[in-house]
Amino acid sequence: MSSGAICFANRLVIFSNNDYQNFPYSLNDSFDQFDVLRRVHSLEFSSDEAFKSKVSFDETSARPTTLTIVLHADSTLDASGIIQRIRSLAGMSAFIVLWHPEAVESPSLRIQAFINGANMVTCNENHLKDVLGTILAMQGTGQVMQAMQGTGQITCHVCGQQYMTAQDLWYHMPLFHIYHPNFQAQCQICHEHVDNMQVHVHEEHGPSGPCKEVRCGIGAAVVVHRCSDNKFLMVQEFANQGYWLPGGMMDGLQEPLTTCAVRECLEEVGMEVEVKGLLQIQHDMSAGKQGWRLVTFYAQLKEEAKPSEAKTVPDFESAGSCWVSAEELDHVPLRSETLPRKWFPLLSQQPDFVIPPLKIPDHLEHLFRDVTL
Structure with a gap:
């Protein structure tokens, strides 16, 4: 499969190692919109030709193919090698779930x-439906017309997908390439040479126009605690940067800090939380510097929220999210270690730990006169 293939038609293949037990058959309504659906029980394919045979891939087709592959695995299967093999055979433009x-x-x-x-990576029916719908919208009849009329002139730097508009690229890059390392390139939309192509496309060429983030130097991080098993919700950061706490900068000084914390949790880990305490404040307000302030909050899921609904749809905010124990911190990469390594063990091992109140300590109040909690 050529990495520069023009991707219009949608074909979906499901490989499974357990006869689709626990796989939601209601997803068939979404699958029906794809041109070809193959349910392949065997995970063995020894050559490129054997793989193409299983997925009904035809390089000579008049309508070149976008291939969406769902690898349905259970806990008995080591999926890593199989994913690597499928990627090597399917090329960069395939979407592998x-x-x-x-x-x-x-x-x-x-x-x-x-x-x-x-x-x-998901086990959420609605999340998979959303992504399949997005792929269909991106690769449907509209893009065929763009190719025929010559209106889509953009080619993805990473996978070579062609005939995209600026809006196509804005959706395509975080969905298909959220884990690709940051890279420098010349933007095909505005022809500017940029240091980080993903960030540039997101901030400068979105459907509603430029939306560059305004940095006010004040942010929130959130320790989201599942008390039943002492696990904590973490963001899987983009560009292979590892895990970190949900959090980010305030949307201007008018946004309360707790509102910022709740908003960032919804955006980055897909969960509604209730902020219950203020754990820590870090700051550097040295003279002659712009200065920064970071407030770390303690939160739990809202009562009606389901832990299994944690975000798994890749987008510009994150590659997804995961519940992580203090012990697991030793086995995964972390974007920054300070906060999780301090608070996860403490909250896990000291059940009588008293969560500090939602209040700026008196000796730091002078640093927050311009914001509300």
Whole structure:
């Protein structure tokens, strides 16, 4: 399969090692919209030709093919090697999904799957439906017309997909290439040479126009605690940067800090949380510097929220999310170690630990006169 293939038609293949037990058959409604659906029980394919035979791939087709592959695995299957093999045969333009029961409970599984070439790791029916719908919208009749009329002139730097508009590229890059390392390139839309192509496309060429992030130097990080088993919800960061706490900068000084914390949790890990305490404040307000302030909050899921609904759809905010124990921190990469290594063990091992109140300590109030909690 050529990495420069024009991707219009949509073909979906499901490889399974357990006869599709625990796989939601209601997804068939979404699958019906794809041109070809193959359910392949065997995971063995020894050559390129054997692989093409299994997925009904035809390089001579008048309508070149976007291939979406769902690898349906259970806990008995080591999926890493299979994902790597599928990626090597299917090329960079294929969209590979690992459907696994531990998708939001095993941080090592998620990391390894993405490293080996997966685009998405999930066990959430609605999340998979959303992604299939997005792929259909991106690769449907509209793009065929763009190719015929010459209106889509952009080619993806990473996989070579052609005939895209600026809006196509804006959706395509984080969905298909969220784990690709940051790279420098000349933007095909505005022709500017940029240091980080993903960030540039997101901020400068979105559907609603430029939306560059305004940095005010104040942010929130959130320790989201599942008390039943002492696991904590973490963000799987883009570009293979490892895990970190959900969090980010305030949307201007008018946004309360707790609102920022709740918003970032919804955006990065897909969960509604209730902020219950203020754990820590870090700051550097040295003279002559712009200065920064970071407030770390303690939170739990809202009562109606389901831990299994943690975010698994890759987008610009994150590659997904996962529940992580203090012990698992030793076995996964972390974007920054300070906060999780301090608070996860403490909250896990000291059940009588009293969560500090939602209040800026008196000796630091002078640093937060310009914001509300």
